[in-house]
Amino acid sequence: MSWLWANLDLVLRLTAEHAVLAGIPIVVGFAASLPLGWLASRSRVARGILLTAFNVVYTIPALALFVVLPGVLGTRILDPLNVVVALTLYAMAMMLRGAVDAFGSVSGDVLASATAQGFSGAGRFWTVQLPLAGPVLLANLRVVSVSTVSLLSVAALVGSGGLGYLFTNGYQRYFVDEIVIGIVFTVLLALVFDAILVLAGRVLLPWARRRIATPRAVVEGRAA
Amino acid sequence: MSFFLDAFAFILDPANWAGDVGIGARLARHLALTGVSVLLAAVVAVPLGLLIGHTGRGRAAVIGITGAARALPTFGVLILFVLLGIQFGQGLSEGPVIAVLVILAIPPLLAGAYAGVEAVDDVTVDAARAQGMTEWQLLTRVELPLALPLLAGGLRSATLQVVATATIAAYVAQGGLGRYLIEGIQTRDYVRAVIGAILVALLALLLDGILAVVQRLVTPRGVSRGATRTTGTTARRPSRSSGATRAPVTEG
Numbered sequence: 001m002s003w004l005w006a007n008l009d010l011v012l013r014l015t016a017e018h019a020v021l022a023g024i025p026i027v028v029g030f031a032a033s034l035p036l037g038w039l040a041s042r043s044r045v046a047r048g049i050l051l052t053a054f055n056v057v058y059t060i061p062a063l064a065l066f067v068v069l070p071g072v073l074g075t076r077i078l079d080p081l082n083v084v085v086a087l088t089l090y091a092m093a094m095m096l097r098g099a100v101d102a103f104g105s106v107s108g109d110v111l112a113s114a115t116a117q118g119f120s121g122a123g124r125f126w127t128v129q130l131p132l133a134g135p136v137l138l139a140n141l142r143v144v145s146v147s148t149v150s151l152l153s154v155a156a157l158v159g160s161g162g163l164g165y166l167f168t169n170g171y172q173r174y175f176v177d178e179i180v181i182g183i184v185f186t187v188l189l190a191l192v193f194d195a196i197l198v199l200a201g202r203v204l205l206p207w208a209r210r211r212i213a214t215p216r217a218v219v220e221g222r223a224a
Numbered sequence: 225m226s227f228f229l230d231a232f233a234f235i236l237d238p239a240n241w242a243g244d245v246g247i248g249a250r251l252a253r254h255l256a257l258t259g260v261s262v263l264l265a266a267v268v269a270v271p272l273g274l275l276i277g278h279t280g281r282g283r284a285a286v287i288g289i290t291g292a293a294r295a296l297p298t299f300g301v302l303i304l305f306v307l308l309g310i311q312f313g314q315g316l317s318e319g320p321v322i323a324v325l326v327i328l329a330i331p332p333l334l335a336g337a338y339a340g341v342e343a344v345d346d347v348t349v350d351a352a353r354a355q356g357m358t359e360w361q362l363l364t365r366v367e368l369p370l371a372l373p374l375l376a377g378g379l380r381s382a383t384l385q386v387v388a389t390a391t392i393a394a395y396v397a398q399g400g401l402g403r404y405l406i407e408g409i410q411t412r413d414y415v416r417a418v419i420g421a422i423l424v425a426l427l428a429l430l431l432d433g434i435l436a437v438v439q440r441l442v443t444p445r446g447v448s449r450g451a452t453r454t455t456g457t458t459a460r461r462p463s464r465s466s467g468a469t470r471a472p473v474t475e476g
């Protein structure tokens with residue numbers, strides 16, 4: 001514990017860095033997967049192509065993706081952008097399946113009623129389909145958020161893993177306390193992100209207090 | 225792009241496959257680590273998951289365990305175990321690494337087994353009981369076959385996690401294809417890192433492909449027909465724990 005007080009500045013700086021490097025992929029991945037998920041829920045062909053493509057990316061282990069991306073993007077190998085892009089792709093892969101489930105969970109009868117009431121395509125999406133898909137989207141986003149925060153620490157091996165630095169540094173110094181503190185702060189950050197999402201859900205989806213069926217991602221998730 | 229050509233040239237040269245630190249030995253080690261860990265995890269997780277799915281007890285525990293496991297940074301836990309192993313005199317042995325891989329593989333297998341049994345329709349379970357099946361027959365002849373697709377999904381997910389984590393384990397242990405990545409990064413030899421990345425990615429894709437075929441093969445015909453019809457509506461499947469119709473049968 002004394003190590004934590006002596007190095008509080010470092011730990012807080014790494015926590016902030018971790019929050020940014022994990023936060024961007026979560027937000028961008030979520031935003032990007034909404035239109036793709038909507039498209040995939042409507043067209044069988046689009047669903048096949050998108051799910052297959054993202055499943056291939058998702059299957060590639062994180063460290064391999066971190067290393068291959070510089071060759072594809074033309075970035076330096078230690079550029080944090082590689083990590084952000086890789087985590088965004090993983091977030092999209094996880095979220096896409098969730099979004100297809102979420103949009104598919106909206107009853108066809110409800111959509112037909114909305115059309116009969118005179119909603120246009122876009123109006124129906126924003127005011128009927130998206131809010132009704134909200135609870136399932138949120139459940140999946142929570143899985144994406146927690147997985148992304150814990151996965152980021154692997155990026156310490158390519159120099160930008162936020163709190164993951166404490167793991168590589170602690171290993172080089174054979175110092176258990178530093179590693180334990182890294183784990184504790186990573187878990188705490190994941191809990192904070194989760195609390196923010198739950199709170200956002202309460203505010204944005206006040207009608208969705210009923211229990212949501214376990215999202216499919218519960219069986220999947222991603223650790224490395 | 226020349227990195228990739230150089231990396232492929234290295235991989236395709238048979239001379240690089242031989243020897244103690246050749247591709248062949250490292251691939252074998254990676255597969256052995258993965259196989260042992262997933263097998264050990266399955267021995268623990270599958271019976272437990274089936275039991276939880278069958279009895280409906282411990283549902284909250286499964287969800288809690290899978291959620292908590294997801295929040296733990298695997299990389300940190302891996303290093304923690306290896307350091308503790310060294311402190312308790314194990315040296316740089318494989319034990320702590322396998323322990324972490326097993327712990328990591330348990331949640332997806334547990335969730336797959338449990339979710340598979342839970343997804344079996346209440347009506348089917350009641351029909352099996354009405355036919356006079358014992359609980360054991362119900363589990364082994366009805367619930368298990370119907371649970372196989374989701375169980376295989378859990379196996380697929382667990383294998384994927386373990387292959388990926390065995391890769392980063394090369395940072396703290398010998399062997400495995402991850403060594404190329406770690407060596408490449410540490411010596412700033414980008415081609416070597418890309419060699420590792422390509423090999424690890426191919427291994428993961430190959431194993432995932434094989435397990436996807438297995439998943440399809442173990443799916444009972446009726447289930448797959450039903451699944452294509454209800455694609456995207458899994459969230460609406462009634463939860464078994466709410467099946468009030470089932471309670472009197474159990475008590476009677």
